[in-house]
Amino acid sequence: MRPFKYSNAxxxxxxxxxxxxxxxxxxxxxxTNLVDLMKEDVMRPSELIEVTRLKFSAIEKxxxxxxxxxxxxxxxxxxxxxxxxxxxxxxxxxLAGASAQIxxxxxxxxxxxxxxxxxxxxxxxxxxxxxxxxxxxGALHGINKNHAILGWSEKCVxxxxxxxxxxxxxxxxxxxxxxxxxxxxxxxxxxxxRLPGNHPEIDNNLKHGExxxxxxxxxxxxxxxxxxxxxxxxxxxxxxxxSVAAALEINGNxxxxxxxxxxxxxxxPWRATIAEQLLMGKEATxxxxxxxxxxxxxxxxxxxxxxxKVGLAAKAIVRALEGAMQGGTYGAMEAGSTTTNQN
Amino acid sequence: xxxxxxxxDLSEAxxxxxxxxxxxxxxxxxxxxxxxxxxxxxxxxxxxSLLAAxxxxxxxxxxxxxxxxxxxxxxxxxxINVSFQVNGSTQKLTVDSRMTLLDTLRERLGLTGSKKxxxxxxxxxxxxxxxxxxxxxxxxxxxxxxxxxxTTIEGLAIGNELHPMQASFIKHDGFQCGYCTPGQICSAxxxxxxxxxGDASYVTANVRKKEKSVKLSNEEIRERMSGNIxxxxxxxxxxxxxxxxxxxxxxxxxWQFADGTI
Numbered sequence: 047m048r049p050f051k052y053s054n055a056x057x058x059x060x061x062x063x064x065x066x067x068x069x070x071x072x073x074x075x076x077x078t079n080l081v082d083l084m085k086e087d088v089m090r091p092s093e094l095i096e097v098t099r100l101k102f103s104a105i106e107k108x109x110x111x112x113x114x115x116x117x118x119x120x121x122x123x124x125x126x127x128x129x130x131x132x133x134x135x136x137x138x139x140x141l142a143g144a145s146a147q148i149x150x151x152x153x154x155x156x157x158x159x160x161x162x163x164x165x166x167x168x169x170x171x172x173x174x175x176x177x178x179x180x181x182x183x184g185a186l187h188g189i190n191k192n193h194a195i196l197g198w199s200e201k202c203v204x205x206x207x208x209x210x211x212x213x214x215x216x217x218x219x220x221x222x223x224x225x226x227x228x229x230x231x232x233x234x235x236x237x238x239x240r241l242p243g244n245h246p247e248i249d250n251n252l253k254h255g256e257x258x259x260x261x262x263x264x265x266x267x268x269x270x271x272x273x274x275x276x277x278x279x280x281x282x283x284x285x286x287x288x289s290v291a292a293a294l295e296i297n298g299n300x301x302x303x304x305x306x307x308x309x310x311x312x313x314x315p316w317r318a319t320i321a322e323q324l325l326m327g328k329e330a331t332x333x334x335x336x337x338x339x340x341x342x343x344x345x346x347x348x349x350x351x352x353x354x355k356v357g358l359a360a361k362a363i364v365r366a367l368e369g370a371m372q373g374g375t376y377g378a379m380e381a382g383s384t385t386t387n388q389n
Numbered sequence: 390x391x392x393x394x395x396x397x398d399l400s401e402a403x404x405x406x407x408x409x410x411x412x413x414x415x416x417x418x419x420x421x422x423x424x425x426x427x428x429x430x431x432x433x434x435x436x437x438s439l440l441a442a443x444x445x446x447x448x449x450x451x452x453x454x455x456x457x458x459x460x461x462x463x464x465x466x467x468x469i470n471v472s473f474q475v476n477g478s479t480q481k482l483t484v485d486s487r488m489t490l491l492d493t494l495r496e497r498l499g500l501t502g503s504k505k506x507x508x509x510x511x512x513x514x515x516x517x518x519x520x521x522x523x524x525x526x527x528x529x530x531x532x533x534x535x536x537x538x539x540t541t542i543e544g545l546a547i548g549n550e551l552h553p554m555q556a557s558f559i560k561h562d563g564f565q566c567g568y569c570t571p572g573q574i575c576s577a578x579x580x581x582x583x584x585x586x587g588d589a590s591y592v593t594a595n596v597r598k599k600e601k602s603v604k605l606s607n608e609e610i611r612e613r614m615s616g617n618i619x620x621x622x623x624x625x626x627x628x629x630x631x632x633x634x635x636x637x638x639x640x641x642x643x644w645q646f647a648d649g650t651i
Contacts, residue, residue: 047487078525146580147516148510
């Protein structure tokens with residue numbers, strides 16, 4: 047690891063000022079991704095400002111919904127009573143990610159700032175436009191079975207790794223940030239992460255030095271019918287091949303509100319707006335779910351090794367919606383579930 | 390008497406036991422402390438049944454923190470003064486900002502129980518408990534530990550009395566090579582607290598139903614322990630070991646010595 051200066055932030059203003067002043071300084075939260083990337087020499091900050099002791103860890107009801115602190119850990123967030131009761135989709139998504147140890151360390155702000163796990167990004171001997179703009183994309187014609195099928199560009203086919211962010215996309219979360227001199231702004235979740243376009247080196251629309259103080263979850267009527275489905279190569283502690291955050295509100299027998307977001311398929315959490323629009327006002331039937339899923343995936347452009355993801359994502363959308371309709375309880379929709387194996 | 394002071398922790402009984410087992414090595418053990426290769430030699434000279442009788446006492450001896458000789462002061466680039474508790478005792482150190490908690494425990498404090506498996510947060514062998522939460526010491530910078538309380542595998546037993554989770558891992562043969570075991574046990578100890586707290590997991594049937602404490606099924610234990618990889622595949626026995634401590638009821642031991650004793 048390269049040498050770096052380290053300090054504990056004495057307060058939010060001082061921390062933001064310090065990072066803003068140094069273009070190669072970074073905030074350090076749980077470090078679960080950043081410290082690893084520094085060991086791999088992928089990220090080379092000259093200075094780290096530790097922020098987990100700043101007072102941004104509250105999870106509390108506010109006028110416009112539930113506010114989740116940027117420095118609250120993933121574990122605390124997933125298990126908070128208000129989150130579990132009102133936004134079970136978020137709890138399920140967080141708990142689907144990483145391991146108990148990592149969730150105990152990782153902060154919510156850090157989760158949104160984590161980098162792709164594309165192996166070309168991680169290997170400093172490989173070309174990667176995200177790590178070193180202009181060097182090319184090794185994955186485009188390389189080993190790309192885990193890569194994007196939607197929204198990618200010739201410059202980058204990486205996927206965004208977070209589960210939490212997929213739920214936040216479906217929940218229409220708002221990211222509250224603070225920059226130098228107390229400048230605050232709010233970023234709707236759909237505008238937080240970016241598609242790669244010509245600048246895959248930029249993951250999201252935060253400006254350098256801007257600090258995520260909280261994430262706001264607007265009220266909804268989706269808690270009764272929410273489900274996070276994650277499909278991966280082993281049953282736990284692996285990144286998603288495809289994941290789906292699904293939530294519904296039913297009025298009579300018609301869909302009043304529906305949210306579908308996909309993980310593992312694009313450079314950002316992919317909100318399935320085409321499928322959502324098709325389902326609004328319709329009955330919640332398998333046939334309608336299927337038609338909507340296929341319509342969404344019609345625009346998919348698979349790479350050499352990931353054609354499987356197109357069919358998988360379509361089926362996953364249907365299963366996740368059905369899981370949500372069944373009350374979002376684990377087990378109902380899990381293939382190979384062993385819930386009866388109590389010995 | 391003078392040479393004994395270099396390893397003052399050795400009790401008369403331990404000294405006598407070691408002298409009987411490895412007379413040739415005693416001079417070195419007394420002058421520089423017991424080392425891993427002495428432990429390995431014990432395996433060779435004793436055979437498993439004799440070793441089993443001595444095992445717990447010897448393990449206690451091995452688990453002691455032998456103070457690593459302080460090097461003459463050198464200039465540490467980006468040195469950070471940090472003070473934190475490890476297994477109940479306060480440690481004040483100056484560390485390079487790059488130093489992980491794992492390396493600090495192993496290289497500066499001589500606590501080699503926590504293991505460096507992958508060093509990238511993928512295996513769980515380095516799991517320790519910081520302020521009652523299980524975390525990965527390989528991804529924790531030591532500089533971030535100011536005022537925190539760290540518990541490692543060496544801090545779980547009270548004197549000669551093993552922590553119930555340690556005893557259960559031995560009873561259920563929850564390991565083969567043992568490399569992942571300190572991390573598995575620390576992780577399992579913290580898991581007991583999470584279950585008592587009613588925390589949910591990905592396989593919890595209904596996350597909206599918040600219970601005071603959670604009764605863990607085998608599937609729940611497997612999901613919640615998925616951050617600890619065991620290359621030997623001792624998972625069924627690890628689950629049994631945890632289930633016994635969690636359930637507070639006996640689970641049948643699956644192994645015995647060749648002479649039929651357990």
